[in-house]
Amino acid sequence: MLSPIYPNEARGNRRIGAVTSVRRIPIDSVSIGDERDLYTLPSVTETMRLHEYQAKELFADAGIPVPDSQRATSSDEVLTAVEDIGYPAAIKAQVHVGGRGKAGGIKIAGDKQEAKAYAEEILGMEIKGYTVNSVLVEASVDFENELYIGITMDRSSGKPVAMVSTEGGVDIESVAAETPDAIAREHIDPVFGLHPYQARRAVYDAGVPSDVASDVAHILSTLYTQYESADASEIEINPVMITTDRDVVAADAVMNIDEDALFRQPELASMEDTAAGDDLEIKADEYGFDYVRLDGDVGIIGNGAGLVMTTLDLVDYYGGSPANFLDIGGGAKAERVANALDMVFTDDNVDAIVFNIFGGITRGDEVATGINEALEKFDTIPKDVVVRLAGTNAEEGMEILNTDRVEVEATLEDAVEQAVINAQEVHQ
């Protein structure tokens, strides 16, 4: 079988534990225009995503075989690369967003003309709001089988788990859902690491052809070493291709790093593509907010993940639609509060804002001062703000708060309901 493209790539970059839709696609029918809309997430809290080309460089350095490839940032570079690599070659957009295949971000060039055309088309294109700044030019591989191997954290056991399946090239979550027995799993003792016998057992249990079993087991062991030494949260090769020459090659690479561990991973930290987000997400990153952009029109600011999520849910419950998740964290001072409000004011999708604080270590007086500061910059308040202050120093906060310029509600429920009404009034 000749692979014109790595099948899962046509469906975009994905990772375990985070896929919006699962639909099994026969490998033969895979095309670039695949309908799958896989999630991936830009600048997610707590996880730093590496681009495919970066992960592949790390894999190659560790001794995992990868296809010939070169990263290119201009169509000239693409042409130089493709001359080295040969035709047909895949030109793959390097963006932190799912569904890049579907969006036209992956093409197969059969000759120079195509390579030039596709390079010009893909470089600079926007995929879901993210500009493609570079592509990976990669050799096609003639393959007979596709495997999945990956390592992730199993929350219920508190241990990393290694997974191997011969159902590679498709989304592992759909395999897990439809034929769970097709995935061999080995829980890993974090103190001892993945024992070689465990790697072998996983590979044999999964039914990997015996002539390549030891090669695959070796890749799995190397992958765990990478997982551990890089403080990865997920690491995945899907597919591992068994070529017609019975070689084993990593045709894809997903590697996400635990953001909490970046302090001891300076080299990986420097690989972060900080431009890979939309403006508000980049800004939120600078301010150190936990921020997620959503589709609605009610802006939400609060303290503490659980309470902010609850505020989002209540907006929905009262018939509105949340525009974002913004957690200012614990113990925020006035400046941080003002930054949060500034940020949400600049979001064009937001028609009304609810600011909900239940102070534990966050103090109501700091919050009120911050809100006043943010509002002072405007003659007319750009969007209605409803404030609810409770907990530590809430009374002091209420004395400070400029209540001529914001609405105040005593309970969470009332504050949310009012913000939803305010947003609806903007529409009318």
Place this chain on the structure above:
Amino acid sequence: MSIFVDDETRVVVQGITGGEGKFHTSEMITYGTNVVAGAVPGRGGDEINGVPVYNTVDAAVRTEDANAAVVFVPPRFASDAIFEALDADLELVVAITEGIPTQDMTKVHQRLSEVDTRLIGPNCPGIITPGQTKLGILPGNIFEPGSVGLVSRSGTLTYQVVSNLTDRDIGQTTAIGIGGDPIVGTSFIDTLDAFESDPHTEAVVMCGEIGGEDEEQAAAFITEQMDTPVAGFIAGRTAPPGKRMGHAGAIVSGSGTGTAESKINALTDADVPVGNTPDEVAEYIESFL
């Protein structure tokens, strides 16, 4: 009565000389917590808020007879601090620190299976038995002694629900934030089990959120093992798949696990009413009492 902590609990604060550690030690003492020692390497012999500081947890425990520790140590040193506390034969360790690398926590988790010490957290607000003691950063003034147990993965959501309870004159036996990280020391089930055994806890509030399967497992436990009535709340109904909602653990995966819907269904099947709003939860609890 209470679970895990009471006015007999003797606390050593790890990281007592840091900003957070110092401030919350003073808050804990004001609340009535027996803070008997601090532990900070190189600061042995100092005194913070009248509390003697030791270089090691071991020395603090031996000298002051502590049986619990609260960890306010920065993330990069926090797992070492937890290991040190686990090595000192304490009954309870409460880790407040947010942002501990996950792979550090997998090693801590492994160690927990070898010792008798209970770990609460990390990335949690701590535990409070109103009127007796608090270990952590929860604002004491919103709690009232009473007969309702509360367990939550989130700090501020705990405060919200407690204020809804207190507004209805419903007090608490013990309230626990178990933490928002993927790997934590104490689960919902551990806590529900303890509440079930506590004769003074007449009803329990369980506040979950998206991510993982702890709530589903807790629902099965409630069906099989509990007579005490439970009311629930699940945060994150509107969270789209793949987006982490602040907490590292709060993420809906693609295979349908971790969704609010799955948790709400599991709880409903276990005859646990789930509130649409925090106040509805308080209303359910009121109906139980």
